Amino acid sequence: MGKVAKLVFNFVTIFGLLMISPNALAEQVLWLKSLSGVDAKQQKSIHINESSIQLIRQFMPKMNFTEVLVNNRRAYSILASEPNACTGNKLKTSSRMEQYYFSDLPQSLSAGLRLFVIKDSELDRQLTRLYPGNQQVSVEQILQHDSLKVLGVVGGRSYGNKLDSVLTDKAIQTKLWSRTSSDMFIGLLKMLLRNRLQAIVEYPSVVNRYDKTLFENIELVSYPIKEAPEMGLGYIMCSKTQTGLALIAEFNRALELACQTPEYYQLHWDWNGQLSEGEFRHLYTKVYPTIKEPIE
Structure with a gap:
């Protein structure tokens, strides 16, 4: 798909979502997907973002996801203008929390x-x-x-x-x-x-x-390393609107369930493959406290 065609597709997608009633909008997620995802050379680097959201979506059967390919600049523009826009694997900072809603649990965990x-x-x-x-x-x-x-x-x-x-x-x-x-x-x-x-x-x-x-x-x-943070966390981020707040609540519920599955655990262990299982298990259970016993 050419650059102009992508822009037209994205415009039509967003315009169509605006025609949905407010109640129905709460079940529609405008998911902003990084353009790097279409670059084969970067497939491994975006694996944790794409794979984890697919596992999370399994616990959101009533939600309809519409994916839009965007660069970072365009993503922030849409988050500011559309009530039901969300994106993944974002760093949670105090300044960003003033502008967007973030998931309680992180979507991704990377060792420091x-x-x-x-x-x-x-x-x-x-x-x-x-x-x-x-x-x-x-x-x-x-x-x-x-x-x-x-x-x-x-x-x-x-x-x-x-x-x-x-x-x-x-x-x-x-x-x-x-x-x-x-x-x-x-x-x-x-x-x-x-x-x-x-x-x-x-x-x-x-x-x-x-x-x-x-x-x-x-x-x-x-x-x-003592002089570096123990881990890096990426969160789901949504528009700071009533719809965005409702969507974050849905993501929170789904994340709490997804992170307890063997598939979610294995995905993150594979991503952090240079760690021993003991080291990784320590980080994982520290980040996802809902897990009472180690996943086998």
């Missing part, structure tokens, strides 16, 4: 930044001694050790205020390798596998996107 190293390397053995039981690793402290000769990071990227403060310290710049080419992460990963770096900082879900043939016979292990 971790320090990836080669299993049984000198650095891995030292980390195991210093931080037994998979404790959080202090990047600031480990940069002082001789076993970490070079740490790989993506150039021009923010890792959050605390970690950025550590990584911009002039005293440790000789131990940093910052890659800024078009293949930033994959280049760092290859350098780690060739032992040109001793560690890299990345999200488990990002490492998990890449073909496992890259790893050959080398096994990676990761450690949670």
Whole structure:
């Protein structure tokens, strides 16, 4: 479908929904779907958003979803103008909460930044001694050790205020390798596998996107980072209208049911595939407290 055809389709879709009565509108969801979803190269990165909403929708049988492909700018415009617009996997902030309604539970869970190293390397053995039981690793402290000769990071990227403060310290710049080419992460990963770096900082879900043939016979292990948030959460967000409030109530009910299913648990574990099941189970039950016993 060409660009003009998409615009016409979206206009007709939205105009048609406006003709629905207010009562019926409460059962109509104008679901704003990211345009990146049609890019085959990004399929893995949008998997958690698309797959999780399909599982949630199974618990909303009376709701009619109309999907509209939009970029981020267009999505916020529609959320401001249409009473029944919703979208997924959004960061919940205080400023956004003034403008939109958010689900109580997150739609998606991604483990926070971790320090990836080669299993049984000198650095891995030292980390195991210093931080037994998979404790959080202090990047600031480990940069002082001789076993970490070079740490790989993506150039021009923010890792959050605390970690950025550590990584911009002039005293440790000789131990940093910052890659800024078009293949930033994959280049760092290859350098780690060739032992040109001793560690890299990345999200488990990002490492998990890449073909496992890259790893050959080398096994990676990761450690949670003290200077980074434990996890990232993406929420369902709807228009701040009476209809939007009613829709969020429906999403809340469906989410509470969906998150207790083995399918929802497995989807998120697959997404965070670089974590052990014990680590993932700890995060999952922390985020979804409605689960009384671990899902088998």
